[in-house]
Structures are given as structure tokens and as C-alpha cells.
Amino acid sequence: MSERANPVERYLRSDRIPHIWCPGCGIGTTVNCFTRAIDESGIPMDRLAVVSGIGCTGRVAGYMHVDSFHTTHGRAIPFATGLKLAAPGMKVVVYSGDGDLFAIGGNHFIHAARRNLDMTVVCVNNLTYGMTGGQLTPTTPEEAIASTSPYGNFEQPFNLPYLAESCGAVYVARWTTYHVTHLKKAMREALLKKGFSFVEVISPCPTLYGRRNRIGDGLDEVKTYKQRSVIRNGAPTSEVSLGMTGPIVVGKFVDRERPTYQDAMDQFYARKLGDRYARASQ
């Protein structure tokens, strides 16, 4: 590799480019940050697995040049659970969207966080279902127009960092695709954090969210992130909910220690069963 080679190319399946994402979409930006985070983390590529669900962000697994799994809608986390418990030496990352992880897959998110499974979950939150045409998701802000809320959304959305913290995640951060350096750092920290780590990335979907909500193109949407975002590391997650207007609070909100599922299981069985406990082989 020459010194001028693209530093992230080795992490991508170049034979699958061009990707499917629209011009102005933020998912590619998050993947760029993710590859740099892997690079800085020192995690060997052969020990890294990326698991995705269904949707635009669900296609990330297919572009990563690692063992990668494109699973079913909403079920990336339980697939990753089985993978991690069967191959504890792997670093398992779930990379998916807001609809996949928090509507159809919401139950799995809360239980994986509760169990403190040793995995990283990256949620690209574009506030809509992109792949199916811009429908309402559990994170669509109140008043926002979606194809299934043509008069605007009257449901209260999830505040994802608050949800993650309450369920037991040990690392919780939120950034936008404007904050590429912060995002890369947060992803690196999440990759190196033992336990259930969660990174939310607010990301533009100009085709199906920005256009409908008169935000403009992808660049215009990123400019609103720049204008609206406020960095508050350590902010109480109960105070970081998102609206159509008002501040987008970003930062690292949670960084704490709890025994992982596997450590808890091993220690518990060793105490209860003594020499009779047979640890799973890798």
C-alpha cells in the first residue's frame, strides 16, 4: 500500500462500491468514522464481526471487509448475542438504524443492555425509515412529516440515550454526522469498552426526511446540526430528548462499569458449581 492510499479502504469491500446510499445520506460518513475508529482501536480485523438488521443502515455489514452478517429486520442484536456467546474472542458490533433497532427490535435492545452483553451497538438515527419510503419511526420528532404521518407526528419519540442508560448500557454517547472527530473517538471508546456500549449518530436522510420537512439537502441538514447542537458531556440523559427545533445535545453521557453477561455467568457458576463448572470452549 502506498503512503497515499486511502487509509480506510482496507476496511471496506471495494468490490461492492458504489454503495446504495443516496447523495447527501449520512450513513457513509458514519462508516468512514467507524473504519477510522477500528483502525485506532487496534482490534484485528479478523476478530471483528459486524451484524446488521434491515434497512439503509442494515446494508453497512455488507460493505465492511470483516466477517459480516446481514440478518432479519430487528433481530441483529439477538443474532449478535448468539455469535458473541459462541465466539467470546470476537468483538461484535451491531450497526443498524433507528427503525430496526428501536421499533421492531426494541425488545432485544433493552434486554441486551440489561444483560450487559459485551457488544457495541451503533444506531444511525435518521429519524425515519429510509428504505421503505420515509415512514414514521419511534425517533421521529413531534410535528415532523413522514409518509405515514402526513399531517405531522403526534407521538412522543424515544430519547435513545435515556433508554440505553436506564436499561443498563455501560457506555452511551450521541453525536451527529457533523461531529466526525468526536464520533470517531466515541466509536473507538465504545469498541474498547467492555460491556454493552451504545453510540447514537444523528444523520441526514435528505431524500425522505429532509425534503419532506423543508430542511433542504444533506448538507443543509448537517448545517442545522452545526447550528443546533450543544456539547454537554455527562449531561443527564433525561435532558437530551430531541425535537424538530431546539438544541441537539451531544456528548458522552455514560461511562461506567458493570460485570458483563459472560463474566457474571462464569463467576456465578464457578461459585455455585466449583470444579463441576465446565466453561464453554471457544
Add this chain to the structure above:
Amino acid sequence: MHADPAGVLTGAHFLDGDHAACEGALAAECRFVAGYPITPSTEVVERIAQRFPLVGGVFIQMEDELASSIAIAGAVWGGKRAMTVTSGPGFSLMMEHVGFAVMTETPCVFINVQRGGPSTGLPTLPAQADMMQARWGSHGDYEIIALSPNSPQECFDLTFKAFNLAEQYRVPVLVMMDECVGHMMERVVIPRAEELEIYPRRWTKAAPGEYLPFAPGEDLVPAMARAGQGYRFHMTGLTHNERGYPDMSVAAQARLVARLTDKIRKNADALQDVVEDGVDGADVVVVCYGITSRVALPAIEACRASGLKVGWLRLRTVWPFPERLIRDLASGLRAFVVPELNMGQIVREVERCAGAARVVGVPHAGGTVHDPAVIERAIREAVR
């Protein structure tokens, strides 16, 4: 390759079918089970939860059946032999991941201890009404293998066999028990480990740069890689090419779906597993499976005692259906009688293959087993 003795509970035991199925999985080197409690299957995972920490297995009780049925796929790609266990309502929830396992050629085992339905139905009482769901319940075109034990001994034997078939064909294998077989207690003999032959996973021998994860071998089954070995492979539930990459073309769809179905269809004869008694020269053959195959025996005996030539054909492998066998038999007899604990499922398969022979179903909505006298009457009517 012989079974790992650590998981084999060699000896003669007095077990119910649920516990015997658990031991069959352990003997087959299953070391990952994800499950969600549901009557009448729960005893399988209860015993797994007790046994696994002693033999190096991981059991996790997931938050629902959707999670259980895909956690096992994750564990398989992480290198384990894995299964999940459920009953009717849970089986319905698992259907998407039966299809996912078919599409991604993930070898795994699903046990369904059938109870009365539809919906919540009869949680503690038997039925055999999920037989067509086992075959067709997930969307799209596919083939699976389904086995039907009729005793606790066979719950052991066929669960063990299910793991081997899953590995050989890289397909989900469904063990279709029923509440009676699951809860009846009988003598179960578990052989020594060296008598149990394990079909090992078909690991690829290709170097990482040359490996095509979905390029089939001569028998249409591709070799597998596990995560973490440097292959950096991709798998997807989307229609894909031999590299595992999505391919939305008509040609890729035709090629993939044909191979996924052919790898089972072309081996239907090899997969056939039936038990026959008095079928040669019979005027009427009773086609049955699971608990109903035992309930049919006194009816057959009574008819034979009065001079009727009645055969007993018991399906241990229900899917793929032994089509050729039924066609061959049909030409030489007058009727098939098909008792089953549903309103008529496998009887339709028999009708499809019966030619000029008469086919008499003996339906039962479930909740208990047939009265043998009803089956006896059906046999007598069939040859009248």
C-alpha cells in the same frame, strides 16, 4: 467422528420425551441453546439449563421466540451446534428464522412439542397440527427436513439425528414432537459415545482469499467458515451470489432457490426414514407418525385378527415426504388410512401420491389421542 463423551449420558434411563430430546441434543454435541418458556416444551430447556454448565454449553433464556430462533443462527456462525425449542405459538413466531436459516444455509435444529391450536389453543394437550406449518410456514419457496418421534427413545434418537442431518445438508431440521410423546415416560437407552457417529460441520478447506461461502460442492451443499478465522465472509438473507453478496437478478434468484430446494429434493430417497409392518401384500395401509402411530396399532391388530390385510407405515421423516414410496405402494393396494391429530394435513400428501387407491383420513382436533376404535372403523370402511 465419535461423539464427545462429556455430553453423552450413557446407560438405561427412565425419561420423558422432553428430557430425552435434551439428551439427544447433548449427545449430538449441541453446545448452544436459546429458548423461551412454553408449555409443553419447557422441560427440554429446563434440563438443558441444568446440564449445560457441567458440559461446557451455553444456555440463554431469550426475551422471546424471535430472539431465540436467531440467536441460534449467530451461535452456529460462531462455531457451535445449536438449537431452540418451542411449541405452537412460539413456532409461529420462529417462522421468519426458519426461512433465514434456509436462505443462509445455517445448520440448526428446532424442536416443536406440538399442542392444540390455533392460537393459544390447548397449552397442555397434544396435537399434530403444525405439520404443514413446518413445511410451509415461512414465506418463500424452500425445503426443510422434519422428523417425528413416537417415543421418548426416539426423542433421543431423532434429535441426535436432526443435528447430523442439519450439518450434512446445511438446513434447519425440525423435530416435530407432540405433547404426548414429550410428556410420556419410558425406558430410554443412551449408547456409549463411541457408538454415536457425529456428522462434522463441513468446514471449508479453501484459503481465505479463495473461499466462496455459497459456492456449492457436488452435492449442492457449500462448505462453511466460522467467524474469526480470517475469511471475512458475508452472509445475508437477501438473494445472493456465491460470494454471499446481494444479487437482485432473476438469474441469481433462479439459481439460488433451485439449489436450496434441489439439495433436499434430490436426496429425498436418501432422507426417507419409515418403519413398516405388514405392508407387503396389504389391502390397506395405515400411514401415521408420532403418537398416533402407536394409537393406530391396536386398531390394526383388531382388523388383522378378523382377517383383514392391514399394513402399518410409520413416517419418522415426514419432510421431505416419501412420495415415491407412497406411489409405489398405491398401485398394489385398495386404500390408505391416515389418522392424525389435525383436521387433515399429511392425508393431503398421501392423496397427492395415491393414484387409484382410496384415501381415508381420520381427523382429530387434538386435546387427546384418537380412540383406536375410530381408526379401526375407518380401516374397515376403507376396504368395504
